Amino acid sequence: MLAVLLVAAPSRAAGGPPPPAVKTLMDHMARGARDSKVGDWVTYRMDGGGARVHYWRIAVVGQEKDRYERDAVWLEVEFGTHPAMRSPLGQMKMLVALGEEHPTRHAITRLIASAGYGKPQEYSREALEQALSEEKQRNTGDEDEPRPAPKASRPVPVVRSGKEARLMTHAGTVSAVPVEVVLHSTVLKRIWMSREIPVIQLAKVEIPGIGQAMEVAEYGVDAKSRIRMPLPNEPQIRLEYAEQKFANLPWAQVEDAEESP
Incomplete structure (x- = not known):
């Protein structure tokens, strides 16, 4: 799911990626940074569908204890139109706990x-807690509400995987x-997962129906922090602005009343 939504990001070449791509990345990392090591980094190239080529860079740049005394890593995410992230369109830095998701504490x-x-x-602590809680509610829904019974006639996509093989990438x-999601005879998505690719182990994803693809462009183990700590x-960013800001994170205008003209 992370790969599928991130690959849709170039559809708005001028204004940056749509909010669902950022929200999906946040939701993915909210489950914990599994197998992430300081220095790991990966850059993805996204193109197709008539949009301008864009790049995502994800890097693990530090490690420390979080407020709950859990081992955690600093993860930096950058988005732009240049593979070296010259003048990036947006940047995000988050402290993510290692290991599995905790039932009551956000990673x-x-x-x-x-x-x-x-x-x-x-983000203030209150604003972050609210943003993550609201996002989790949107993803899980209300467990107490009855769900409609599935229609017997509705077609169900089939997920099929192949044998590990050598894949040429950028x-x-x-x-x-390789993993394919197929509906009848139509391939909806093709995804290639690789243990050689750090951070999220994704090598390539294609969505044939809209002609878009995301593919690893570079990766390594020598990442350094590139985002300044405030x-x-x-x-x-305070509680009263959390929902508004999170909806467009990290490309929203950040509230800073003290610097307003």
């Missing part, structure tokens, strides 16, 4: 975001397992 305990040339600004040839006295 993400700190979140910093910036848009374009804007200064990085941190980053070189890697060993990957100073303690700089304004934070």
Whole structure:
């Protein structure tokens, strides 16, 4: 699901990726940063569908204890039109707990975001908790509400996987397992997962119906932090703005009343 929604990001070439791509990445990381090591980084190239080529860079740049004394890593995400992230359109930095998702505590305990040339600004604890709680509710729904019975005639997509094989990518040839999502005789998605690719183990994804694809462009193990930490006295994104800001994170205009003209 993460790969499928991220690959749709280039559909708005001028204004950056649609909010669902960012929300899906946040939801994915809210389950915990499994098998992430400091220094791991990966850059994806996304194109097709007549949109301008865009790039996502995800990097693990540090490790520390979070507020619950759990081992956690600092994960940086950048989005732009240049593979080296010159003048990125948006940046996001989050502290994510290692291991499996906790039933009552969010894996993400700190979140910093910036848009374009804007200064990085941190979400207050209350704003982050509210944003993550609302997102989880949207994803899981109300368990107490009765769900309609599935229609017997509704076609169900079939997921089928193949044998591990060598796959040629922009980053070189890697060993990957192909997975297809098929409805009747139509391939909806093709995904290649590889243990050689760090962070999210994704090598490539294609959506033939809309002609879009996301493919690993570069990866390595020497990542350094590229997003500045806000100073303690700089304004934070507060609770009353959390839902509005999270809906467009990290490309929304960040509230900073003290610098407004």
